[in-house]
Amino acid sequence: MSGIPLVDIADGATPAVGKALDAALQTAGFVLVTGHGVPDEGPRAARAAAREFFDLPPEVKARYAVAVGGHGYLGPGAEANAAAEGIAGPPDLKESWTVGADRPTGDPAIDAVWFAPNTWPAEVPALRRELEAHMARMRAVAERLLEIGAVGLGLPADHFTRHARHPSYTLNVNRYPPLTEVGAPAEDQFRIGPHTDFGTFTVLDREPGAGGLQVDMDGTWVDAPYVEGAFTINVGDLLSRWTGQRWRSTRHRVLPPQTAAPDEDLVSLVFFYELDPHTVVESLGPPVGHTAAPPVRAADYLADKLAAITVSP
Helix, strand or coil: CCCCCEEECCCCCCHHHHHHHHHHHHHCCEEEEECCCCCCHHHHHHHHHHHHHHCCCHHHHHHHECCCCCCEEECCCCECHHHHHCCCCCCCCCEEEEEECCCCCCCHHHHHHHCCCCCCCCCCHHHHHHHHHHHHHHHHHHHHHHHHHHHHCCCCCCCCHHHCCCCCEEEEEEEECCHHHHCCCCCCCCCEEEECCCCCEEEEECCCCCCCEEEEECCEEEECCCCCCCEEEEECHHHHHHCCCCCCCCCEEECCCCCCCCCCCEEEEEEEECCCCCCEECCCCCCCCCCCCCCEEHHHHHHHHHHHHECCC
């Protein structure tokens, strides 16, 4: 077994569901979630629209190119996620379409970075409709998990969500091209290199594959289990710090394309939920937390991490 539990959240923020989620996040930092209420056709339609975009000619996709952290197209070679851990190496073997929170706060400096307008390709009209719908559903799931987790810690249900009245968040639609397209990986090159996520909860809808998700379980890389219809949830750095390291922000990676599956072409929908950018995250002490981290402003922490994973031209 992978050690990644399965938790049904259909009953919402009850003590029983909260305790189950708390236990999973302490031991693994990852959990498979069912009972989330998102219909299967939602992610399916979002993935289909994304594939339509990724099938466009490279020169068309390049018209929408942005820097890491922007809203638009990140082409091959744009990111090296392992660099967030100080590991130098080749760029990740993926391409991405990224969108996110775009409702301005009125603060020009904050809005330019965290609430910039989304870009939508004229060539794929369905992409806006499907990704906006998916983001709305994922935000609801993330906020529900924050409420369930708070109750599991014996805190008011809004302990975390009251700091997410105008949060930043990002949806990365990652395409992991096949071996037949990218060729043999370089040494220590992955579809996504080893890293932890940066925000509160990540909500992942993934396709299973030979070159898929692995989780670092106390120094051993294990294949993340796949359950049809379940979301893979993991804790980000800010939420781990907030809980005094009670909940683990666990390292993970996506394997490179495998010779045993040379035509494998996967698309993942990765929703990163954060906080109001000005929120100062301070560690909860005992009996919740056990290891305090220095207070950090959410926007500053996230900006530093995004800068670290950006591959310079």
